Structures are given as structure tokens and as C-alpha cells.
Amino acid sequence: MTSAKFPEGAIRCLDKGFVRLVDSMGGDDSIVQAARVSYGKGTRKVSQDRGLIRYLMRHRHTTPFEMVEFKFHAKMPIFVARQWVRHRTANINEYSLRYSEARDEFYIPDPEHVQFQSDLNKQGRSGKVPKELTEKVRNYFTEISQRTFEMYQELNEAGLARELIRAILPVNLYTEWYWKNDLHNLLHFIGLRSDPHAQYEIRVYSDAMATFIQDRAPFAWEAYQDYVVNGLRFSHVEQSLLERYLPARVINDLLEDLAYGITATLHNNKPREDSELYNLYQKQGGTDAQSDFHLKWQSGEIETGNVREMREFRDKLASMKP
């Protein structure tokens, strides 16, 4: 097999593939720019870029993220391309085996990625495979790659139609393409394809693209991680289990702590007179008596955070009380 060449700035993926960023348009600043058209000039002063981006992500206002565009050049096995192409919003130009000759580049898995079919996850793999069996798999990959390529070359030299004879080549053959997508749909792609349930061989490409996004739109990337990827979602069914088992007194404790947290954060942002503080705390739903309030207030145990996020959390918790 010939040794594959990697373009400058590309991230290597699998044994002979890569992803590189060809071009991009915009980043965090253009998300903000687009969002501010929607909201008009009114909100222009208040919001900070990072806060606005996090707000948009939290509330699924997706259109501003569509204003950023990325174009990648990638080289990957056909079976990876087949999963990838299902993301329909992208624009694609792929190497054509009708026009051009196939190249002698096939994916041979590293020993550690040769695994058993998972029992639990019907579409995954798991477990450690004995060395001899691993080598058999790799030998089969190599044998088929070599044998089909020999046949292909022989038939190609005999002048046969390339669009037909390529049909004997296996799906571990490398192909390559230009692939362009907007940031919203790109994050959706990465959410699905960098997920542990995704097939390893596409995950490495998704992870590589993520690196470029993190570099060009770091706030959008961070917000996506915090609000979409790492979020915890309870279905209606699970929620009723949670409500059933979570005693109201536990929820009340959480709500009480939040009342302190919100008060402290508001006070930090815009300091209040001592006399106003208890009032403010009560407005946040706090139910302690004034004397208890001052005791806890001076305990040094109250944690601050983001007011809007704490309020949204409070509303969710309150909705779970029987």
C-alpha cells in the first residue's frame, strides 16, 4: 500500500484519513451580530457576548448559530461516509469513482478497535478480543483490500468502465470530500457523532471537527456542551418517578438554598443596604425568620452563581413538588 499524504493543518483520523478546515465564515461574534438584529437595538448595551450566546443556546434560539459556516476537507472510509452523508443540510463534493481511478488506500483497524458485538447495545462493540482472532480480522481486511485492488487495477488497465468495476471494492476503501455546513447543524452532527453510542470510526472525525469549532467559536462550543451535550433530561415518565420518590422536604431544602444563592448573587452584582437584604431574600421565596436569615447569611456557606440560571432551576424544582 502507498503511504497516504496529509495536507498541512489536517488532523489525522484512523490509519490513513484526515480532517482539515478549508475555510470558515464568522464565529462567536457573528452569532451575536445576527441575534442583535432580531432583538433590535434595545438590548444592545446590556448583554455581554458570552452571556447572550449562552442564553440563545439555553433557549434553543438556533437561527443565529446558522450564520456561521465551516468548510472541511476530509478523507474517510466509505462506510464512514455513508453515515456522514445522512446529515442533509450539508453541501458535499465527493471524489468520483466514475471519473477518476480508485486509489490504493483502505482502512485496516488498529488491534484495540477490533472488538466483540455488544450484548447490551445492539449496535455497538465491547470487550477484549484474543490476539489471534484480532490478527485474523486484520488479515482478512488486508487480504480483501489487496485482492480487490489487484482485480480493479487489472480490469481498469483492460479499459473496462470504471463506474462498473469499482463495484467490487469494499467499503473500507478511502474516499474524500469537501463538506460545508453551518454551525447549528454542525453542532447537531457532533452531538450525535461524538456521542459514546456513535461508531468509533466516525467519532474520530467528529472529534477532529470539534477541535476546529472550539477554536473558532469557543463560547458557542462551551454553551453547547453545558446545555445540550452534558445536560440531564428526565422524561415525563422518569419525572413522575422522581416526584414520587423525592420527598417534598428535600425539594424545599433545595429551594431554600436557592433563595439564599440568588439573594447573594444579586447583592454581589449590585450591593444592597443591610436593611433591604431580608426583603430581597423573601422575594426570592425564602421562608426563614429574619434572625435565622442573618445567622445563615454570615455563615460563609452561601454560594453565588448566575441569577437567571438559578431562577430557571428553581422553577423546575418547584414544578416537581407534589
Added chain:
Amino acid sequence: MTSAKFPEGAIRCLDKGFVRLVDSMGGDDSIVQAARVSYGKGTRKVSQDRGLIRYLMRHRHTTPFEMVEFKFHAKMPIFVARQWVRHRTANINEYSLRYSEARDEFYIPDPEHVQFQSDLNKQGRSGKVPKELTEKVRNYFTEISQRTFEMYQELNEAGLARELIRAILPVNLYTEWYWKNDLHNLLHFIGLRSDPHAQYEIRVYSDAMATFIQDRAPFAWEAYQDYVVNGLRFSHVEQSLLERYLPARVINDLLEDLAYGITATLHNNKPREDSELYNLYQKQGGTDAQSDFHLKWQSGEIETGNVREMREFRDKLASMKP
């Protein structure tokens, strides 16, 4: 103003609008049919239709829901159509004011929907408006509707180009269209537009379409409600607040109850010998001693459910333990 006519089977929306189902293709059964192509024949026997649909929804396998198609005929004010049209996967044929004459049909809000700008929700409305102010609003709507339509009619009779003179008509003018979409994207539309944060005037149309979906694809509708609309989502940020405040002992109690619940459900589905039960319970992560186990087992307080759902809930809870 002329009295509007409603086609048979239409659901009335606002004062002069409607939604009616013109045609549809498929329902719950075609979701199942499409999913089974993906999974091959292997899973054909085991799954029940409802269970499979709920599984697909829970795991965001959206493509089978795209196999069902709905076509609606709707009549709504232009400002509603302007929000509606942003859902880009739909096919649309709208009444054209370049070809055809405008009709004397304008939206006048009912008194109860005349409200103040919300302080909390920058794009919503709230509060009760004094009667005189409400009447002023309604009078303004009526005055402008009548005045612009008189002008339009006069200019139209003078032979002026309709594509130009329609530009003086206000966005409360009714328009109508045929609108066709697949079930996946339709549910997404309804998720956004039947949400309490959506504008009242589009919500009534979204709710009306929901009625037709519920009739044609009841399992898909139910699953969407349970897993998407009524789900409770904690962001990464909220999750750390939850983890911080939720004592490990509370989580342990929940996990313990789940071990009983899963055991009981498995036993219900396929009855076990008494001697096997404790073993089964331990496999579900139960930590009670054998004597305690039998005590609780006979208490009559153990609730059964869906094994898969309870296991997924258990994993989420376990992931929250510090």
C-alpha cells in the same frame, strides 16, 4: 365585514380562521414499518408497536417519523403566517395578492387577548387591561381594517396593479394556504408553537393541528408528549446544583426503590420461583438483606412499570451520585 365560511371538518381558529386536514399519508403503523427496515427482520417479533414508537422517540431516532405526511389547509392573519413560514421543511401554496383580489377579512382580537407587554418575558403579554383601553385597541383594529380595505377597493376598481396596492393592507389581514409537512417536523413545530411562550395567535393553530395528529398517530403523539414536551431537562449547570444539594442518601433511596420496582416488573412479565427472586433483586443493585427483602416484597407497596425506562432512570440517578 363579510361572514367567513368554514370548510367541512375544519377547526375554527381566532375570529375568522381555521385549520383542516386535507390529506395524510400513514400513521403509527408506518413509523413502525419504516423502523423495522432499519433494524432488519431480527427484531420483528419482539417489539410491540407502541413500545417501539416510544423507544424511537426516547432515543431521538427521528427518521421513521419523517415517513408520515400531513397536508393542511389553513387560514390565518399575515402576522401569524410570517412566524409559521419560518419552518422551512414544509411545502406551501399560499393565496397570492399579485394574482387575486384581497378579501375583506381581518383579525380583530377578542377582549380577553388584549393584554399588556410582559415585564418578565420580553416577547410575551400578561395582565388585565382596563375595559376602555381594550375597546380602544379593538376600535383601532377595526378602523384600520375598514379604512385600508376601502382604499384598496377604490384603487383596485381604478385598475391599479394589485401587487402594489396590497402594500397598504395591515398584517391582520387573513391569508390562506396549503401546508404539507412530515410528522417529525410537524411535532417539532407543535413543540415550539404550542409552548406557552409562543404567541397566542399561532398557538391556536398549532393546537388545532395537534388534534389531527393525535387522531392519526396517537402513539407517536403520546410519546412526543412524554419524552419531549413534558420532559424535564437539567442543564450541565443545573445538574451540578442538583448534585450539590441532593444528598447521596436521597439518591440511594431512589435507587433502592427502583431495584424493587424492576424486580417486581420482571417477575410480573415472567414469574420466578421464590428462591430466584432475591438473586434477581441483587442483580438490579438491591442491597437489602434477604430478610428485609422479603418483608418489603410482601408489603404491597412496590410499584411496577416499564423495565427499560426504570433502568434508564436508574443510570441517570447513579450518574448524579457524588
Added chain:
Amino acid sequence: MTSAKFPEGAIRCLDKGFVRLVDSMGGDDSIVQAARVSYGKGTRKVSQDRGLIRYLMRHRHTTPFEMVEFKFHAKMPIFVARQWVRHRTANINEYSLRYSEARDEFYIPDPEHVQFQSDLNKQGRSGKVPKELTEKVRNYFTEISQRTFEMYQELNEAGLARELIRAILPVNLYTEWYWKNDLHNLLHFIGLRSDPHAQYEIRVYSDAMATFIQDRAPFAWEAYQDYVVNGLRFSHVEQSLLERYLPARVINDLLEDLAYGITATLHNNKPREDSELYNLYQKQGGTDAQSDFHLKWQSGEIETGNVREMREFRDKLASMKP
């Protein structure tokens, strides 16, 4: 190899594939129905269904054709699926080799479709291949299909992950899917894939789908053939060559014949007094003297047609006169 089974009503494609219509929504009548919403009630009486559909197609009013939906079940080799999937408006559910086992079904080309690479058309095939070379190609297809499937089966029985070991299977392996699209995009697909430049192996599927369309929407199909597929397009460049070489007198002859044709057709549709006929002819741009007019008029050589089409043709011809 096992013998493939064909579902009822399916059209066989290649050696082991098929296309069948699973479901459809609407036909010619729903194109008309949707178009009439756009044009309002005003035009409801005049137009005939067929005429309206032809008008819409001729003027590229594509949205009414999007109101018709077709869902197919198809089985085809992977290399065909790879071309097919590039049509991004469709909804797809494909057999998954992550979940399910590969089946022993591979495409082996018939001898007559084994051809040489075309010299003229860089992506096509042409010519007749000697019998021995043809047999070599077919033997290679068979050998690779059998060898890879044996390997796959051995590794599958050893419990290896299916998502990995499928990577040695060649792209002549059959896959299958449900594929749903609207009529506008379906006609576009067929326009490209039933074209003589398309690869033979996808053309048979495109032609098969065309059969079902012709059955369900015969007017739309006919109009598509007449105005899109069989149309003759001259580019700006070619047009200037045409103008340069086509003498004005030839164009004048064509225009003259058209003036007669339009007059005769109008007269057929709504008979005129003899005295009005010459006037009518002059209005169509006819320049013959009255005596000559009557001579030709009675010659029996004047052909009638569709007035609107003849007028459009006249305008195009007139635009070519130097």
C-alpha cells in the same frame, strides 16, 4: 447465493433488486387543488386540469407539485444507494448493518452491461467487450462476493462487532430502504437519473419509479416530459450561433406559418364570421395580403394547436431576428 424474494407489486431492478410503491398522497388533482389556492377562486372556472398542470410546469411554478408525495421501498447495491442518497430532500430509512446481519445478496452484472470506459464521456461506458473479458469481470464479482461473505460470516459467528466487520463487504452488496419524496423533487431525480448520461444501474431504478408516477399523476408526468426532459435548450452562446446562421427569411417563414396556426386555432375554439378572420390573422402578426390569406386559408394545410404555446414560440422566434 440465496434467491431473493420480491414483494408483491414490485418492479424488478438489476439481478436481485426492486422498487415498489408503498404509499402515495395525491396526484394530478391535488396539484390543481394547491395551485388554485394560490390563484384564488377567480380562475377556478376557466382552467382545465390538464391545461393548468402544463401551464405550471412550463412556467416553472414548482410548489404545487410539492403537494404530492410518494413513498417507495427499494433494494439496490450500495454503490447505487450512494448516488441516490445525494438527493437531499428525501426522507430515508435504510437497513442498518450495525444492528442487523448482512445478507448474502450481491450484484453481478449481466454480460451486456459489462462495457469499456467511454472515451467521449469521461464517466460513462461504451463498446462491446470480448466474451472472455466479460466472463473474467463476472467471475471477479462472484469471487469477491463469495469470499467476503464467507469471511463476514466466520467473523460474525465468532461474535465480532458487526459495525466493524461489515467494512470488508464490497459496494455491490444489496441494501434496502424506504424512501419518501415529493413529486417536484422526484421528477427532478428522474430527470437526472433516467438521463442517458446517468449510470445504467441507477437508471433502472429511476425508470421503475417513473412507471408509478405515470400511473398516479399522468398529466404531471406528460408535462414534465414535454417541457423539461424533451425540451431543447440553447445557451446564450449557441443562440448567437443560431442567430448568425439562421437567415431572417427563415424566421419570417416560421412566424408567418404561426400567424395562420394561431388564427385557425382561435377560430376552431370560437368560430368567427368570415369577415372577421382576416383581421384576426393580422392581429397575430400575419402580413399576407387579403387575397393571399384566403388562398392559404382554404389550402387545408394549416395546422392548429395550443394558442398559448404557439404564442410563446412566436415570441422566442421573434427575439432571434437580427
Added chain:
Amino acid sequence: MTSAKFPEGAIRCLDKGFVRLVDSMGGDDSIVQAARVSYGKGTRKVSQDRGLIRYLMRHRHTTPFEMVEFKFHAKMPIFVARQWVRHRTANINEYSLRYSEARDEFYIPDPEHVQFQSDLNKQGRSGKVPKELTEKVRNYFTEISQRTFEMYQELNEAGLARELIRAILPVNLYTEWYWKNDLHNLLHFIGLRSDPHAQYEIRVYSDAMATFIQDRAPFAWEAYQDYVVNGLRFSHVEQSLLERYLPARVINDLLEDLAYGITATLHNNKPREDSELYNLYQKQGGTDAQSDFHLKWQSGEIETGNVREMREFRDKLASMKP
């Protein structure tokens, strides 16, 4: 009315609107770059950029044009935005009248654009309107704009919900948005909206965007004009009229001239010995005797061009011979 402000670099459209290019990604060179991935390295040396782009456009290979992206900021009346938004591949962020206050900016047509409803073209305008009637139209536009804005302001100051009271504003109110699209779909937009049949008020925006495209992707723009916009298309029906009326001898003359033209062009590109020329001419389908050939060859009347284009034209003409 307040005087509208125009951002730097914007092209003014109508009385208070504009279009400006916010950002773009790629141009002619990235079309070529993407196309060359599809064709592989084989064709890299031969093709010139301009020629390749023209080839792609001529043969409707649209995907490389999707690799270029444009983002515009535009301000236009709502009735223009309503036509514009129907192009569904674009990404949009629009000024929201739920969040933000309406601004006192309304479209008042210039006198020359106040016209009558066209008789011929059911959706167009034509003719010259008497001065008094023109002024009446403009006065009505002004009256309604002022009156509705007064009402809106009064109700807004009284604190009423903006999402509701905006419903009395007419569709000549200006809105604005960010709008992003790829070059292929942008050219399609311009093909439809810069067409003489498009409404004047959207045409000015389409023409303005065209200026920016012409600047960033001049070859793609030129090819689009030559092969799509200014092309002449004969339908199947017209083609048979053409075939019927165009005498075979005229077609033969055209073919003969083309044989000379192609020969001369090939000779220009790569000079031949005198002895080879007649042979070459015969290969192009020339039927003159050798003596006649030399006579014409030296006449100085033979025009050269692009070989590929002349050959395609020849094939089309040949297909028209009875």
C-alpha cells in the same frame, strides 16, 4: 418620518431600504477547488478555471457552486420579505416586533412605479397612470403609514403587548434581516427575482445582490448569464414546430458552417499541416469536396469559437433533422 440611515458599503434599494454584503466565503477559485476533488487529480492540469466553471454550469453540476457562501444585511418592506422568505435554503435572522418596537419607516412608491394591473400578465403591472391618480395612491400610502404608526405608538406607550399591536401595521412597513445562502441557491434566487416577471420591489434587491456576486465570483456569474438566464429553451412542443418549419437544408447549412468553425478552432489551438486539414474537416462532418474546402478556407469568413460548445450545438441541430 425619520430619515433612514444606510450602513457603509450598502446599495440603496427603494426609498428607505438597502442591501449590503456582511461576509462571504470563497469565490470562483473555491468552485474550481471543490470540482477538482470530484474529478480527482487526473483533470487538474488541463482545465482552466473559467473553462471549468462554464463546463460545470452548462452541465448543471451544481454542487461546487454550493461551496461558496454569501451573507447579506438587508432592509425591505414586509411584502417584499414575504416573497423573499419562500427561498427555503437560506438562513435568516429577522428584526422581531415581539421583542422590539416598530420603527417609523414605510415604503412609499415613486410616481413612476405606480402602474395599472397588467392585462396580459395576471400578476404584473403596466401602463402610465394619470398624475392625479398616482398622487392619490401615494397619499393613501402616506396616510395609512402615518395613521397606523400613531396608533401603534399610542398603544405602545400605554404598555400594550407589542406582539399584538403590531398587527395593525401595514405590509409596506420596513423590516430588516441577516440572510445567508450558498451561491447555487443565490443564483437561482436571482434568476427568478431579477426576471422581468418578478415584482419591481423585490427585483431591486435581487439586482443589488447580483452586483456583489459579480464582484466576488465573476466567472460563475458570467456562466450563469450565458447558460441559464439568457439561454433559449424550446419545449418538446415548440421543438416539433421548429422541426416542422425549419427546412432540412437550413439545418444542413448550419451544420456545414459548424464543421468549418470547429476545424478552424482546432487548427488555431494546435496548428496542423495543410495536408491534414481537409481530413480534420471531414471528421467534423464536413461534406464539401476538397477543392471547395480550400476555397472557403481561404475566404476569411470562417469564425472560430469554443470547440466543445460548437460540438454540443452541432449535436442539438443534428437531432432536429427530420
